[in-house]
Amino acid sequence: MIDTLAQMGVKHYLVATLFILICLLLMLVVLLQKGRGGGLSGAFGGGGGHSAFGAKTGDVFTWITVALAAGFVIVACIGTFVFIPEPLATTPPPMLVPVGDETPGADGSTAAPQPSSAEPTTEQGE
Secondary structure (H helix, E strand, O other): OHHHHHOOOHHHHHHHHHHHHHHHHHHHHHHHOOOOOOHHHHHHOOOOOOOOOOOOHHHHHHHHHHHHHHHHHHHHHHHHHHOOOOOOOOOOOOOOOOOOOOOOOOOOOOOOOOOOOOOOOOOOOO
């Protein structure tokens, strides 16, 4: 997890911060709206038919909610592309030779090739 955090760039932090800010503002605006049951404005002493900040704020909060909801969807879509992990450098898979695949020798026999020794032989003269 720490390795993932170390790879985050400025664009990752920007999108994440913007997303969290929009989420918090959206929650606040939804809670402040006058709902059918009074909402949170009733908890501040407002009546059932009144808003916490006046009579005209219902339309303003509705437009703010729509704008924040649109921003939420847009930033969420952008985040899906920003947070795609970069592909790791891959090496091609090793060549596999089937077990029964033996190449015929010069004389037509199908003898398996002898494994080479681990140490190379060197001629040393004195």
